[in-house]
Amino acid sequence: MNQPAPNIHPSVPQIRQLDEAASNRIAAGEVVERPASAIKELVENALDADARRVEITIADGGKTLLRVSDDGHGIPADQLPLALARHATSKIDGTDLLAITSFGFRGEALASMGAVGRLSLRSRPAGAEAAEITVTAGRIGPVRPAALSRGTVVELRDLFAATPARLKFLRTDRAEAQAIADTVRRLALAAPDAGFTLRDVSGGGEGRVVFRADPDEGAEARVARVLGRAFVDTALRVEAERDGLRLTGFAALPTEARGAAVAQHFMVNGRPVRDRLLLGALKAAYADVLAPGRHPACVLWLDLDPVRVDVNVHPAKAEVRFREAGDVRGLVVGALRHALAGAGHRGSGSLSMAALGAFQAGVPGHHGHHGGHGGSFQRPGPAALDTARAAMAPWPAIAPGGGADPRIPGLSEAPSAPVIAAADTPAPGPLGAARAQVFATYIVAEAEDGLILVDAHAAHERLVYERLKAQRARDGVPAQPLLVPEIVEMASDAAARLLEHADDLDRLGLRIEPFGPGAIAVRALPAALGPVAAAPILRDILDEVTDAGASRSLEARLDAIASRIACHGSVRAGRRLGAEEMNALLREIEATPHSGQCNHGRPTWVRLDRGALDRLFGRS
Numbered sequence: 168m169n170q171p172a173p174n175i176h177p178s179v180p181q182i183r184q185l186d187e188a189a190s191n192r193i194a195a196g197e198v199v200e201r202p203a204s205a206i207k208e209l210v211e212n213a214l215d216a217d218a219r220r221v222e223i224t225i226a227d228g229g230k231t232l233l234r235v236s237d238d239g240h241g242i243p244a245d246q247l248p249l250a251l252a253r254h255a256t257s258k259i260d261g262t263d264l265l266a267i268t269s270f271g272f273r274g275e276a277l278a279s280m281g282a283v284g285r286l287s288l289r290s291r292p293a294g295a296e297a298a299e300i301t302v303t304a305g306r307i308g309p310v311r312p313a314a315l316s317r318g319t320v321v322e323l324r325d326l327f328a329a330t331p332a333r334l335k336f337l338r339t340d341r342a343e344a345q346a347i348a349d350t351v352r353r354l355a356l357a358a359p360d361a362g363f364t365l366r367d368v369s370g371g372g373e374g375r376v377v378f379r380a381d382p383d384e385g386a387e388a389r390v391a392r393v394l395g396r397a398f399v400d401t402a403l404r405v406e407a408e409r410d411g412l413r414l415t416g417f418a419a420l421p422t423e424a425r426g427a428a429v430a431q432h433f434m435v436n437g438r439p440v441r442d443r444l445l446l447g448a449l450k451a452a453y454a455d456v457l458a459p460g461r462h463p464a465c466v467l468w469l470d471l472d473p474v475r476v477d478v479n480v481h482p483a484k485a486e487v488r489f490r491e492a493g494d495v496r497g498l499v500v501g502a503l504r505h506a507l508a509g510a511g512h513r514g515s516g517s518l519s520m521a522a523l524g525a526f527q528a529g530v531p532g533h534h535g536h537h538g539g540h541g542g543s544f545q546r547p548g549p550a551a552l553d554t555a556r557a558a559m560a561p562w563p564a565i566a567p568g569g570g571a572d573p574r575i576p577g578l579s580e581a582p583s584a585p586v587i588a589a590a591d592t593p594a595p596g597p598l599g600a601a602r603a604q605v606f607a608t609y610i611v612a613e614a615e616d617g618l619i620l621v622d623a624h625a626a627h628e629r630l631v632y633e634r635l636k637a638q639r640a641r642d643g644v645p646a647q648p649l650l651v652p653e654i655v656e657m658a659s660d661a662a663a664r665l666l667e668h669a670d671d672l673d674r675l676g677l678r679i680e681p682f683g684p685g686a687i688a689v690r691a692l693p694a695a696l697g698p699v700a701a702a703p704i705l706r707d708i709l710d711e712v713t714d715a716g717a718s719r720s721l722e723a724r725l726d727a728i729a730s731r732i733a734c735h736g737s738v739r740a741g742r743r744l745g746a747e748e749m750n751a752l753l754r755e756i757e758a759t760p761h762s763g764q765c766n767h768g769r770p771t772w773v774r775l776d777r778g779a780l781d782r783l784f785g786r787s
Contacts, residue, residue: 199276199279199280199283199326201229201337201338201343201346202225202228202229202230202233202326202337202343202346202347203229203343203346203347203349203350204350205229205233205276205280205323205326206223206225206229206233206235206347206350206351207350207354208276208280209223209233209235209276209321209323210223210235210350210351210354210363211270211354212235212270212276212277212319212321213235213237213239213319214270214354214358214361215239215270216237216239216240216241216318216319217239217240218237218238218239218318218361219238219360219361219362219382220237220238220361220362220363220364220382221235221236221237221361221362221363221364222235222236222237222363222364222366223235223347223351223363223364223365223366224236224366224367224368224374225344225347225365225366225367225368225369226367226368226369226370226374227340227369228337228338228339228340228341228342228343228344228347228369229326229343229344229347230325230326230327230334230337230340230343231324231325231326232322232323232324232368233322233323233324233326234320234321234322234323235320235321236318236319236320237318237319237320238317238318239318239319240292240293240318241290241291241292241293241295241317241318241319242288242290242292242319243292243295244290244295244296244298244310245310247288247290247298247299247300247310248300248307248310250277250288250300251277251278251281251286251288251300251302251307252278253275253278253279270438277321280323280326281302281303281304281305281307282304282305282329283304283326283327283328283329283330283333284303284304284323284324284325284326284327284328284329285301285302285303285304285323285324285325285328286301286302286303286321286322286323286324287299287300287301287302287320287321287322288300288301288302288319288320288321289313289315289319289320289321289322290315290318290319290320291313291315291316291317291318291319293317296312297312297313297314297315298310298311298312298313299311299312299313304328304329305329340369344367344369344377347365348365348377348378349429351363351365351378352378352393353432353439354439355378355380355389355392355393356389356390356393356432356434356439356466357434357437357438357439358437359384359385359386359388359389360382360383361382362380362381362382363378363379363380364376364378364379364380365377365378365379380392380393386416386468387399390416390417390466393466394430394464394466398417398419398423398430398464399417401419401420401423402417402418402419402420402423402464403417403418403419403420403506403507403509403510404417404506405417405418405465405467405502405503405506406502407498407501407502407505409494409497409498409501410491410494411471411472411475412469412470412471412494412495412498413469413470413471414467414468414469414470414498414499414502415467415468415470416465416466416467416468417465417466417467418463418464418465418467418503418506418507419463419464419465420510420763420764421453421456421457421463421507421761421763421764421768422763422764422768422769422770423463423464424453424457424458424461424462424463424464424768425461425462425463425464426460426461426462427462428446428462429462430462430464430465431446431449431462431463431464431465432465432466432467433445433446433465433467433469434467434468434469435469435470435471435476435478435487436469436470436471436473436476437468437470438478438487440485440486440487441485441486442486442487443486444489444492444495444496445467445469445495445499447496448495448496448499448500448503449463449465449499449503451496451500452499452500452503452504452507453503453507454726455726455730455761455766456507456761456764456766456768457767457768458767458768458769461768467499469495469499471495474490475489475490475491476488476489476490477489477490507760507761508760508761510760510761510763595754596753596754596757597614597757598612598614598619598621598753598756598757598772599612599613599614599615599619599753600612600613600750600753601746601749601750601752601753604623604743604744604749607742607743608622608623608624609621609622609623610623610744610749610752610753612749612753614774616774616776616777617774617775617776617777617779617780618774618775618777618780619753619772619773619774619775620772620773620775621752621753621756621771621772622765622769622770622771622772623742623744623749623752625764625765625769625770625771626752626756626762626765626771626772627752628733628734628765628766629733629756629759629761629762629764629765629766629771630752630755630756630759630762631695631696631733632729632730632733632766633759633760633761633762634695635675635676635693635695635729635732635733636726636729638676638695639674639675639725639729643674643676644674644675644676644693644694644695645676645693645694645695646673646676646677646678646691646692646693646694647676647691647692647693647694647696648678648690648691649689649690649691649692652682652688652689652690653688653689653700653701653702654682654686654687654688654689655686655687655688655689655701655702655705656685656686657685657686657687657705657706657709658685659684659685661709662681662684662685662686662687664709664712664713665679665687665705665708665709665712666679666680666681666687667712668708668712668728671725671728672708672728674725675693675725675728675729675732676691676692676693676694676695677689677691677692677693677704677708677732678690678691679705687705689701689705692704693732696732696735699735700735703735704731704732704735707731707732707734707735708728708731708732710731711727711728711731712728730766733766734766756771756772
């Protein structure tokens with residue numbers, strides 16, 4: 168109980184200057200966190216040296232070997248010892264830290280690596296002889312002649328050999344190798360004019376090539392190499408410029424969203440960064456079209472005057488600070504929202520291919536003889552033929568004014584009986600003409616170049632949502648007063664939370680007022696919803712305001728609430744639609760922004776290409 172605190176000394180401690188080796192090991196903890204961060208520093212040095220080709224070789228996840236070779240301008244022999252000193256660099260002279268255009272500028276990387284491992288630096292400038300220098304655990308050796316045709320080779324062996332405790336914090340070889348590959352791919356996106364080769368020689372020999380990118384591929388080809396051709400083919404092109412800020416690149420359709428934020432790449436003046444402001448702007452731009460927990464993929468380049476961005480705010484240079492942060496955020500959000508709105512009803516191409524791949528030739532469960540067309544065949548019985556003839560009967564004519572609800576164009580209040588449309592109607596738009604409704608859920612449409620499958624509920628949910636937003640922005644959502652107010656009972660604190668948002672809900676056509684303890688009276692509902700129950704809507708809105716709290720802007724909260732309301736006013740699965748209703752839905756999908764996905768980011772339709780269908784049946 169009477170033991171002194173461990174940080175209290177009986178005498179005043181003496182202040183002493185740490186030696187260079189200790190300083191370098193401390194600095195290494197910031198600059199070289201893991202093998203991937205060492206590779207980042209070395210490759211950036213190569214790019215700053217105007218290298219056209221960079222080859223990276225690793226072994227055992229980078230723990231035993233990291234080697235970066237380049238064909239850059241090299242380092243003269245008499246400057247090799249200086250290159251290993253802390254805060255020694257050829258990239259800046261120290262007079263201006265506001266206009267930095269190179270990747271590196273701190274002059275810490277090589278000294279830090281040499282302090283925690285065995286590093287060798289071999290280089291040959293044009294018109295000079297090659298030379299080499301080594302450093303082990305901070306002890307620098309002499310400069311010696313070497314054999315090298317051009318450029319620089321930096322080799323780091325036994326990373327953290329001088330600080331073995333750090334090795335315990337590294338992950339498995341496989342995880343570290345994956346982190347290195349991700350780092351190389353990000354740098355390859357930042358420098359599409361340079362060529363990259365990543366080779367893993369674990370176990371000896373020539374090893375295997377993990378990643379390769381040729382020089383002078385161009386931005387689009389490089390993005391396709393890193394994120395896949397499917398991403399480029401379906402991605403939205405982003406291009407915007409405002410007040411000296413320029414944003415270009417590619418952003419994925421909402422239906423191509425991923426479960427983790429692993430494919431979000433930002434380059435600021437060619438530097439790959441993971442900046443909170445940019446990531447937040449990306450999230451805000453997609454907030455209206457993605458479900459929680461889903462993340463868009465993107466590759467975006469932001470270019471601006473170097474004096475308008477501070478890159479000297481993080482030891483690993485992974486974050487930046489913008490002088491006009493609001494302007495940058497506004498440009499990113501506006502450009503992405505404009506691109507998303509321009510996508511209209513576009514859907515995901517990869518989802519279409521996945522849908523086609525789900526088809527199987529032949530009759531499920533039948534294992535009979537396979538004919539010459541590659542599928543099994545079983546002759547249908549008389550009952551099946553009668554059912555098929557009945558199903559293929561022409562669609563009966565729909566009387567004019569057959570109960571269509573003017574509040575939701577093209578959709579009637581009562582379910583329609585027919586489910587098969589006549590096949591002689593033209594295909595007026597990209598989504599074609601409705602031919603059938605199957606499982607009382609999906610619309611089958613015939614377009615000029617393929618077959619369209621539409622999830623009626625998901626599509627109509629987006630349409631109602633966009634209509635509510637447009638009405639709110641214009642003059643408020645029209646409300647339909649209830650003849651008899653609906654009383655909804657709930658917990659007292661829940662009712663209080665909802666009543667705090669009564670004014671916001673009124674702007675959306677939903678009028679509520681208190682009705683005693685733990686009860687709310689609903690006086691009016693949004694007219695666009697038609698006859699719906701109020702209680703489920705209020706419960707969904709309560710969940711939304713509870714989740715959102717006060718962290719979101721008023722507009723964002725209103726959009727989120729409108730999204731919940733729209734779900735209750737859309738076509739439900741299990742409802743039969745008539746031909747006019749289905750075609751009206753298709754035309755509105757074509758004319759509505761963001762209609763390629765519902766409010767939760769799910770796809771609303773997929774296309775099955777005619778050629779792919781022919782190949783499926785062996786017709787090509």
